[in-house]
Amino acid sequence: MKRSFLIIVLLLMLMDLSAQQKSVRKAIVFSALVPGLGEIYTQNYNKAAVFLTIEAATIFTYFRLKNERQWALNSYKQFAYSIAGTPKDSKDWYYQILQDYRSSALYNESIIRDARNYYLIYKNDPVAYEDYLNNYLVPEDKAWDWETEKNWFKFRSLRRDKQDMEIYMKFAFAAVIVNRFVSLVDAAISAKRFNNENKKLGQLSVTPDFTKGGFFLNYEYKF
Secondary structure, three states, X not given: OHHHHHHHHHHHHXXXXXXXXXXXXXXXXXXXXXXXXXXXXXXXXXXXXXXXXXHXXXXXXXXXXXXXXXXXXXXXXXXHHHHHOOOXXXXXXXXXXXXXXXXXXXXXXXXXXHHHHHHHHHOOOHHHHHHHHHHHOOOHHHXXXXXXXXXXXXXXXXXXXXXXXXXXXXXXXXXXXXXXXXXXXXXXXXXXXXHHHHHHHOEEEEEEEOOOOEEEEEEEOOO
C-alpha cells in the first residue's frame, strides 16, 4: 500500500509538471519557497537557473558577511581589551563611546559639562544633575585611555569594519527578498502565459482513488 501511494504521488508530480494547464497559485507558492521552482513548474528552465543561481549566491554572500562581521566584532573587542584594558564583552554603547572618545576622562568631562550647563545653570535642578551623572559617567572599572592616536584610529577602523559588514548584510538580505519577489511574479506571469499557449490542447489530470488503490485519469478539453 505504501509503495502504491508513493508511485501515485510520483505520478502526480510528473503529470503536474507536464500538465497542459498550470496553476498560478502553485507557481507563486513554489517561487515563494525557493526562487526558481515556480519557473521549473512552468517549464522556464533558463529563468529557473538564473533565479536559483542568484538565490544561492546571495545566501552564500549573506552568511560570508555574517562570519566576517563576527570576526571584526571579536577583533575590536580583543584590541580594546589588550590595548586599553577594557572589560571583555561589554555592551555596544560602551564600545561606541570608546570609538568617539580617546579616554574615559575626556568622556566624563564632556558628561559633567553638559549636565552642569543643562541641569544646574538652565534648570537649577541639583537632584536631576546627580542622577544624570550617576547614569552616564563611566566608572573606574571601565576606564580607558588609548594613549596614542594610532591605537585610537586602529580601534575606530576595526569598528567601522564591523559596521560596514552589517550594512552589506542588509543589502544581501534585501537581495534575497527582491529575488524571491521577482521570481514569484515571473512565475505567475509564466503560468498564465503557459495556459494561454496550451489551452487548445486541453488538460490532463490525475486523481488518486485510495479506497481501490488506484487512480483516475481525466482529460478536459474546452471549446
